[in-house]
Amino acid sequence: MPMQTNLQAADTIDHVHEGVIYSPFHRRTSAKNINQQWSVWNGYASTKYYADAHLEYFSTRNTCGVFDVSPMRKYRIKGPDAEAMLNRMVTRDVTSQAVDTVAYNIWCTDAGKLIDDGTLFRVSEDDFWLCAADPNFDWLQLSAVGFPNLEITDISEDLASLALQGPTSCALLKAMGFSGIENATPFSIMRFPFGAGEITISRTGYTGDLGYELWVDPADAELLWDQLFSVGQVYGIQPLGEDSLEMARIEAGFLAPDVDFHGSLHTVDRGHDHSPLELALGWIINFKKGHFSGRAALAKEKAAGKHRRLIKLDIEGNKPAENSILYCDKGCKKTIGYVTSAMWSPVVKANIAYGLVEGQYADGPIWAEIYHQKELRWVRKLAQCTRVTKPFWAPERARQTPPSDC
Amino acid sequence: MKSKYDAIVIGAGHNGLTNAAYLAKSGLDVLVVEKNDYIGGAAVSRELHEGWLYSNCSYVCSLLRQSIHRDLNLTRHGLMIVPYSGTTNFSLNGNYIAEYGDHDMQYREIKRHSLRDADAIHRYETDLMRYAKLIRHFLLRTPADPTSFKPRDLGEMMFMAKKFAGMGEEQVYEFMRFMTMSAGDFLDEYFENDLVKALYSTSSIIGTALGVYSPGTAYVLLHHVMGDVDGAVGAWGLARGGMGAISNALAGALKEHDGEILTEAPVAQIIVKKGCAKGVALEDGREINADIVVSNLDPKRTFTNIMDAADIPSDLRKKAENFKIRGSSGKVNIALTGKPDFPSLPADHKLRNGSFQFLDSMERMERAYDDWKHGRWSDDPFIEMTQSSVWDPTLASPGHYFVSCFIQYCPAEVEGGWTPDKRDAFGKTVIDQICNYSPNFRDHIAHMEVRTPFEIENEIGLTEGNIFQGELTIDQLMFNRPFPGYSQYRGPVKGMYMCGSGTHPGGGVSSACGANSAREILMDLKRPNVVPEDDVDE
Structure with a gap:
């Protein structure tokens, strides 16, 4: 006989929600998302842009903008x-x-x-x-194998979080009553009483400008949003969507997973993942600290020095080099890599991109094959690229304590 | 029917039809002989109850080579492969784990049972995809003979070595482990939750007389995810009009090239004269001549039934007798007058349109296998129930349903032999299992067809009712399929070939065996190749 079942009724089972799920700020973000422009991030509805992407993007460089990072x-x-x-x-x-x-x-x-x-x-x-x-x-x-005395918990749903980024962000937080926040150094954490509990404020962000990330209990999420937007009005606050954040992060020189690199555990074909050396992340590899996962392989790769290189490019003309193949000659005889991220930078007025190229060509001439449209008609052009070593956008205030505008 | 053809293909299953279509396309005069009064073999659709079209053997499609579909214009001959989605695997308490196409929903669904497994699924799928991509290179290629120094075999060995090495040193080791591993051990390396493991384990024993913890079953799992639907590797679809639509389209392609099919024509023997195949003798005494004879029957049947022992080497006869082609699966096909109700799912839930399984743990599957080992059908059988007509309106009229149940395990032989009573008792066990989760299921049954390996063998001609024409274990794969020395589709006598699923790349409705075999035949005849390459995307 088949085994005996004891069926639960449908309403006693925690069926998975079909379709997108919502962040603790959803009621607020959806009210401002007047064109219903959504993308999906980790299953959450995430705003692409609220009303005007260009204007929202400039808030990160001119005033301040708020991005909902809760789906992290x-x-x-x-x-x-x-x-x-x-x-x-x-x-x-x-x-x-x-x-x-x-x-x-x-x-x-x-x-x-x-x-x-x-x-x-x-x-x-x-x-x-x-x-x-x-x-x-x-x-x-x-990674915790062999370390029994610790506990790992997923606290994703326990924290509602917003990134507040831009030159007036410090002044706004101060005006909200978080006095002393101006003394927070980059990458430091401060805590203040907030709502029913506490707010954690870290001086971190993904825009390369002065900015903070705010972490609260989800129950206090809407309170935080409302206070930011009421006090922030005179500080030029804007909501930020993914489109604006993407522009800001490229200018700042930050990498995006699944855009600039393909995570190794999800990579099927050899060579389609990356070492951090390729991605110009050598500065955060500490070979002196002793063993860590990947150390031996990275030391070997560093010594050989033949790895690919993700480099920053300033490209002639004003057509973004999206999806472009890169060559070392204008005749396109030798392919040396491809563009991972590209945009016209409104703040620095430059046509910028990241290119992943074979190591030996990183310092030589680089040409991008760009396809762009003129009133629907596709046009191909070859544009000369100049390698840039500094981030495209790195204002002083992002490093100052207290920041100059605060 | 003429008395002489260029080539005769024995068996109008999908591989026989594919083989014949390509031979005809190359300009040969081809005849397919079929024992039944219908074509299709195990890829067949028949109206077994008035108003219901039964896709009663194979029931879903993923391995069918897209390049053959395209090359033979099968769409113009009436074939359409449509996607379907959603498998729900119930546990005894009515809770379940479901498969969703949407990545984020799948994450949250697994997270209901294990946060870690929700995350690990990506690592699991990536590793499996790596192996699937590797294997997919070889589906529409003849296996290399590793002992041969012919330029062509050396070239194929190089191709194989390159693809292997291309995975990287570490992955070569991993792949060798994988090929010899059990699905249970493989899944244990990724997942912690029993229900999650149960869901992913089921394809590792389909059609296979092994348990989830038997070495070699990891490959069987891979065999079920290496197909694709429109580039979505691992996805499964349905043939609109049932699986017979595939055979009918292939027959259409064959006829387009002036090939012929003769039904109700069981073959008694392949005629061999002076070491050369010369045609076939039918059971009714008729003889048809051809210098090329291709057997689409399984290797055991081919070399022990329709070839005279005197015509073939004794070691081949021995290999054929020893060929592992054990029956382990049954089918119960059901015409329903109402949609099955699963009270643990919310009304109108999408999952109600999908497939259903009833398996809490791999342990339960292993116990089901224990019954088989003792010569009994499983008391607590594994069932995959596919509601084909929900996705294919041609199978039943609106409001009526056709469901296909695949059952593991059911032995080819039971004590005292199979009888209609025992067959019905097997069917009752299956319905009891379904009713455990869908209490009023029985009330909807208008008609059902119960098939044990005994029925499948007798109707379709597959030895022991083995759906793959021979088990997919590593000793019977690649250059060892069906036997060492016979993997390149050539039989022991000149002009005699094999083209069934018993040859590389094995079972499933792929058309690859038939196509590969046709390519070899054309090569021997020094005719230009008309069989396409696979469209594997690098």
């Missing part, structure tokens, strides 16, 4: 082994990271290929938050 995946790693476990997992030295600071981090496979990047918050000696654009719980568990 957030994990808490807590316990006596947390520091040692994370130190083996990521490429930077976690043992030297001070409490109440944040560090941009990457983690690799043993083959030295990049899995993902994210920000590591040290909230106390043995308590860390790791924030990343994509899920990483499985890798955290695999």
Whole structure:
């Protein structure tokens, strides 16, 4: 006989919600998203732009803008082994990271290929938050093998978070009553009473400008949004969608997963993933700290020096080099790589891009094959590229404490 | 019917028809002989109850080579492969795990059962996709003979070596492990939740007389995800009009090139004279001549039934007798007057249109296998129930439904032999299992067809009712399929060939075996190749 069943009724089962899910700010963001321009990020409805992408983008450079980062995946790693476990997992030295600071981090496979990047918050000696654009719980568990004295929890749903970015962001937070925020140094964390509990403010962001990320209990999400927009009116506050943020992050020189790099654990074909050295992330690989995942492979690759290179390009003309193939000659005889991100930068008035090229061609001439439309008609052009070593946009105020406008 | 053809293909299953279509396309005079009064073999649609079209053997399609579909103009001959979606796998308490096409919904669905597994699914799918992409290079190619120094075999070995090495050193090791592993061990390396593992384990034992923890079943799992629907690797579709639409379209292509089909013409023997195939002798005494004879029957039947032992090497006869082609699956096809109700799913939920399985854990599957080992059908059988007519309006009239149930395990032989009573008792076990989850299912049944391996063997001609024409274990794959030394579709006598699923790349409605075999035949005849390459995207 088949085994005996004991069926639950449909209404007692936690069926998965069909379609997009909503962030704690959804009632507020959807009210402002007047054209219903949505994309989906980790299953959440995420605004592409609210009313005017160009205007919203400029708020990050001119006033301040707010982006809902709640769909980010957030994990808490807590316990006596947390520091040692994370130190083996990521490429930077976690043992030297001070409490109440944040560090941009990457983690690799043993083959030295990049899995993902994210920000590591040290909230106390043995308590860390790791924030990343994509899920990483499985890798955290695999990385914790041999470290029994810690607990890893997904706190993604426990925190509502907003990025407040732009030159007036510090002044706005001060006006909201978070006095002393002007003394927060880049990558530091401060806490203030807020709503029924507490707000955590980190001086972090994805725009390369002065900016903060605000973390609250989801129950206080709408309160935070409302206060920002009422006090922020005189500080030129704007809501930011993904389109604006994407522009700001390219100007700032930040990488986007699944755009500029393909995570190693999701890569089917050899060579389609990347080492952090290729992605110009050598500056956060600490070879002195002892063993970490990927160390041996990365040391070998660094010594050989033959890896591909992600480089910043300033391209002649004003047509963005989106999806372009890169060549070392105008005759397009030799393909040397491709463009990963490209845009016309409104703030620096330049045609900028990131190109991933074979190492030996990184310092030579580079030509981009650009396809663009003139009233629907497709036109091909070859544009000369100039390699740039500094971020396209890096204002002084992003590093000053207190910031100049505050 | 003429008395002489250039080539005779025995068996109008989909591979036989594919083979014949290509031979005809090349300009040969071709005849397909079929024992039944209908064509299609196990890719067949028949009106077994008035108003219901039964796709009663194979029931879903993923492996059919797109380049053959395109090359033979099968769409013009009436074929359309349509996608369907949503598998719900119930546990005993009515809760379930479902498969969704949407990436984010799938994540949240698995997360209901295990957060870690929701994350690990991406790593699992990436690794499986890597192996699928590798195997897909070889589907429309003849396996290389690794012992041969012929330029062509050396070239094929190089091709294979290149594809392997292309995965990278570490992945070569991983792939070798994978090929010899059990699906259970493979899944245990990624997942922690029993229900999640159960969901992904089911394709590892379909049609296979092994348990989820038997070595080699990881490959069977891969065999079920290496197909595609419009480039979505791993996806499955339905042939509009049932699987018979595939055979009918292939027959259309054959006729377009002036090929002929003779039904109700069971073959008694392949005629061999002086070491050369000379035609076939039908059971009714008629003889038809041809210098090319292609068997689409399984290797065991081919070399033990329709070839005289005196005509073939004794070691081949022994290999054929030892060929692993054990029956382990049954089918119950059901005409329903109402849509099955699954009270654990909300009314109008999308999943109600999909397929259903009833498996809590791999352990339950292993126990179902234990019954088979003891010569009994599983007391607690694994069932995959596909509601084909929800997606294909041609199978039943509006408001009526056709569902196809695939059952694992059911032995080819039971104590005292199969009888109609035992067959019906097997069918009752299956309906009881469904009713456990859909209590009023029985009330909707207008007609049903129960098929044990005994029925499948007798109707379709597959030895022991084995759906793959021989098990997909590593000892019977690639250059060992069906036997070492016979993997390049050539039989032991000149002019005799094989083209069934018993040859590379194995079972499933792929048309690849028939096409590969046709390419070899044309090569021997020194005729230009008309068989397309696979359209595997690099």
